[in-house]
Structures are given as structure tokens and as C-alpha cells.
Amino acid sequence: DELIDQNSLTCDSKNVDSCTLSNIKESSSSSSYLLDKIDKTYYFLYDVNHGEGFNLRRDVYVRIANLVYNLREKTNQEWILVLPPIGPLYHWFNYELKRTQIPWSQFFDIESLNRFVPVIEFNDFLKKFNLQQNQPVVIDYVYYLQHFKEGWGEHFEEKVELRTCNEENTYYDYDNHEHLFNGWFFGYDNIRSKQFHCLSAQGFVNILIDFIIKNLTWPSQTMKPKSVLFDRAETLLHNDYGGINYWRARRSNRIRSQQLNSTDENDRTKLIYDWTKMKREHGAAIGGPYISVHLRRRDYVQARSKQIPSLASAAKQLCVLLDKYQLDQIYLSTDADENEIQEFKTYVSNINSTYRVIHYKPDKTELETILDGGKAIIDQWICAHGKYFIGSYESTFTFRIQEDREIFGFSKETTFNRLCGGDSDNCEKSSVWTIVY
Numbered sequence: 416d417e418l419i420d421q422n423s424l425t426c427d428s429k430n431v432d433s434c435t436l437s438n439i440k441e442s443s444s445s446s447s448y449l450l451d452k453i454d455k456t457y458y459f460l461y462d463v464n465h466g467e468g469f470n471l472r473r474d475v476y477v478r479i480a481n482l483v484y485n486l487r488e489k490t491n492q493e494w495i496l497v498l499p500p501i502g503p504l505y506h507w508f509n510y511e512l513k514r515t516q517i518p519w520s521q522f523f524d525i526e527s528l529n530r531f532v533p534v535i536e537f538n539d540f541l542k543k544f545n546l547q548q549n550q551p552v553v554i555d556y557v558y559y560l561q562h563f564k565e566g567w568g569e570h571f572e573e574k575v576e577l578r579t580c581n582e583e584n585t586y587y588d589y590d591n592h593e594h595l596f597n598g599w600f601f602g603y604d605n606i607r608s609k610q611f612h613c614l615s616a617q618g619f620v621n622i623l624i625d626f627i628i629k630n631l632t633w634p635s636q637t638m639k640p641k642s643v644l645f646d647r648a649e650t651l652l653h654n655d656y657g658g659i660n661y662w663r664a665r666r667s668n669r670i671r672s673q674q675l676n677s678t679d680e681n682d683r684t685k686l687i688y689d690w691t692k693m694k695r696e697h698g699a700a701i702g703g704p705y706i707s708v709h710l711r712r713r714d715y716v717q718a719r720s721k722q723i724p725s726l727a728s729a730a731k732q733l734c735v736l737l738d739k740y741q742l743d744q745i746y747l748s749t750d751a752d753e754n755e756i757q758e759f760k761t762y763v764s765n766i767n768s769t770y771r772v773i774h775y776k777p778d779k780t781e782l783e784t785i786l787d788g789g790k791a792i793i794d795q796w797i798c799a800h801g802k803y804f805i806g807s808y809e810s811t812f813t814f815r816i817q818e819d820r821e822i823f824g825f826s827k828e829t830t831f832n833r834l835c836g837g838d839s840d841n842c843e844k845s846s847v848w849t850i851v852y
């Protein structure tokens with residue numbers, strides 16, 4: 416203990432490598448104890464462009480989980496994925512609710528994630544530093560991913576290269592070239608990085624594996640966690656989109672069942688707790704007696720104006736489906752405001768007054784517990800259980816629902832559907848991404 420104390424005394428913010436065994440006068444009685452203290456783990460951290468929504472972030476998680484999975488295999492090192500605290504997110508409009516530093520355990524089952532790659536929450540990562548007062552947590556390397564300024568070129572080529580930064584970012588040399596950088600770091604104070612670089616990168620996420628192996632070095636006997644953070648992780652592509660490990664990482668990305676409590680034996684959508692043991696055929700699930708719709712509004716109305724239906728057209732397209740499937744209930748999942756929801760309901764009841772539109776609206780206390788993210792997840796979960804689902808063109812919110820339906824074993828015809836844009840009811844079909852085991 417004395418030796419450790421002596422060591423930590425030399426561990427100051429200006430000399431972050433000082434917490435190594437080499438600084439300690441070794442004695443034979445203490446060396447084996449100290450060897451136990453050497454941290455053999457490597458921590459992989461990442462962040463995503465702040466404007467991106469929750470379900471795009473879930474997609475980036477799948478990319479990064481696959482990268483860490485392959486990194487572990489290739490290096491034989493104990494890499495652990497640190498889950499980036501969630502928020503604030505642009506689309507979460509209830510500003511009075513908790514909006515930042517939300518742990519993944521608020522929405523996801525951490526044990527399930529761990530069955531694919533080892534993960535820890537950011538807060539637990541911070542605890543590993545076991546710091547004395549006022550010492551910053553120092554991440555060894557931070558890379559800000561960016562595209563190549565000159566564009567993709569004529570041929571697709573995978574490459575990474577340290578470059579000057581294309582655009583402003585949140586990182587800056589904190590203490591006048593003493594080599595500690597400050598940055599956003601999920602809004603936490605007193606976190607720094609020893610190195611910061613912009614890294615132009617194009618290609619698939621696995622390109623970072625060789626980069627790490629070739630370029631990153633750490634003292635061999637450090638007691639301090641070894642860590643690297645890649646910001647703007649959405650820059651790189653899925654390594655094997657739709658492949659087995661895509662689906663394994665996606666299946667591990669399970670929402671917390673305690674909160675949702677909506678599995679249903681009759682609908683044949685019962686989950687097996689351990690996702691690695693669950694395998695369903697298409698058509699095994701039947702679903703509840705309603706048509707579920709994800710009707711994306713707000714920024715999409717401008718961003719995808721040709722692909723997003725008018726409210727009147729959406730109501731018409733849904734009533735045709737209710738007739739076809741002989742159902743009379745629509746579950747409406749939407750980010751629309753209250754006026755638009757009422758307008759949509761009126762269109763439906765004008766077509767057929769016996770049709771019901773159900774929409775989930777938590778009361779104030781419930782919302783304070785589940786937050787905007789929890790409400791969105793509940794919407795998605797109910798959509799995933801409907802007899803027939805229809806979503807919005809190229810929305811990652813819709814994609815995650817379709818994936819959950821694939822995991823449940825619904826037929827493809829009841830899952831991969833999209834609303835047609837404008838006032839049309841005839842458009843190109845949704846892409847079909849079937850599950851692979």
C-alpha cells in the first residue's frame with residue numbers, strides 16, 4: 416500500500432505516465448502484488464456526431480461492437496467497449512427531463528450486450544482511474560474521424576491518414592501545449608486526452624484495427640487504464656452489414672424488458688431471455704390485432720419531403736390496410752405534435768368512424784422515469800408486436816422496429832413496408848434485410 420501511495424503521489428496531471436511500475440522501488444515481497452495491479456485491459460471509447468438521433472446511434476453501436484469483437488480476436492488483447500453516455504439529443508424535446516449523461520442501463524439490458532462483447536458504462540470506466548482529488552482522467556488517444564477533404568475519388572478505396580482538421584471541433588490544447596487536450600467528453604469535467612489528432616478515414620470500421628495495431632503504443636506495465644476514443648464514429652461503414660455478426664450485435668442490443676413488459680404468449684412473440692439461445696423461423700410470430708405505423712414527422716417533413724406522406728394520405732393508406740387485414744385498430748407511433756396527431760385521427764374517422772387510432776402518451780410522472788428515449792422505445796416495441804407494420808422511408812427508427820420483428824419471426828410481408836410519399840399510394844417497396852443466424 417505504501418508503494419502504491421508513493422506511486423500515486425507522482426501521478427500528477429502533467430506526467431500521466433508516472434503511474435507505472437518503473438517508478439516504484441521494487442522489493443521482492445511487493446512485486447507480485449504490484450504485478451496484480453498492472454492493468455491488462457484496453458478500453459475502446461467512441462462518440463457520435465451530436466446532431467444524430469437515438470436509432471442512428473444504435474446502428475453505430477452495432478458497427479463499433481463488431482469492430483471491438485474483431486479487435487479482440489486479432490490482437491488477443493482484453494479490449495472492452497465503453498458505452499458512450501447518451502444525450503443531449505436534438506429530437507428529445509422535453510427539456511425539463513434529464514437529458515445528458517444518461518447511462519445505457521436506462522434503456523438497454525447490459526447483460527445482453529455483454530454476451531456479444533464486454534462493455535462497461537462510462538461511469539465505471541471513470542472509476543477505474545481511482546483518482547485522487549482534482550486529478551484529471553486522461554484518455555491516451557483521441558481521434559476525430561473525418562472524410563478526406565478531396566472526396567472519395569474515382570474508385571472506392573479504404574484508407575486512413577492523420578490530417579489537419581477539416582472543421583472546428585470541441586477539442587483544444589488545454590494548458591498551452593503541455594499536451595493535455597480538453598473536449599466535450601460527454602459533458603464531464605476534468606477529462607483530458609494525452610494526444611489528439613484528426614484522422615481522415617474512409618471505408619469499413621475494421622480499418623481502425625490495423626491503425627490501432629500499427630500506431631498506438633502504451634507503457635507495458637502501466638497500472639493506469641489504456642484507452643483510445645474515436646469521435647464521429649458514424650463516419651465509417653458497417654463491416655458486414657446484414658451478416659451474422661451484424662445480427663448477433665443487433666440481437667444483443669435488447670431493450671430492458673422490465674420497462675416494457677409487453678411480451679405476449681398469444682401473439683407468439685415471447686422472448687427467451689438469453690438472445691444467443693433464441694432462433695425463430697419467418698412466420699412463427701402472429702402479432703397483436705392491430706396495424707402499427709411509424710409516422711415520422713418534424714425534420715423529416717423537410718428532409719425527405721418527397722418520401723413522407725401528407726397526413727391525409729397516411730390515413731388513407733392505413734385504412735386500406737385495415738380493410739385488407741380485416742382489423743380495426745391502428746397503433747400510431749410518431750414524433751408529430753399534438754395538433755398533427757388530432758388531424759390524423761380526424762382523417763381516419765372520416766374514412767371509417769369505427770376505426771380506432773391508439774397512441775401512447777405517458778403521464779408526467781411516468782415520463783420523468785422513462786424519459787423521451789423510453790417513450791420512443793415503448794412506441795417501437797408496440798410497433799414490433801403488431802400484426803402488420805408499416806414505417807417511414809429510410810428512418811433508422813423504422814429500421815430498428817423491422818429488425819425486432821425479424822428477431823421475433825414475423826413474415827417479411829408484414830414487416831418491410833413503408834408509407835408512400837406525398838399523396839401517392841404507389842411507390843418503391845422497402846429494402847428487405849432478413850435475419851441471419
Ligand SMILES: C[C@@H]1O[C@H](OP(=O)(O)OP(=O)(O)OC[C@H]2O[C@@H](n3cnc4c(=O)[nH]c(N)nc43)[C@H](O)[C@@H]2O)[C@@H](O)[C@H](O)[C@@H]1O
Nearest residue numbers: 466467468469470471506748749750790791794810811812
Ligand atoms: C434527418 C435525420 O433523421 C434521423 O432520424 P431517424 O433515422 O428517423 O431516427 P432516429 O435516429 O431515432 O432519430 C429520430 C428521433 O426522433 C424521435 N422520434 C421519431 N419518431 C418517433 C416516434 O414514432 N415516437 C417517438 N416517441 N419518438 C420518435 C425519437 O427521439 C428518435 O430517436 C436522425 O438520426 C438524424 O439525426 C437526422 O435528424
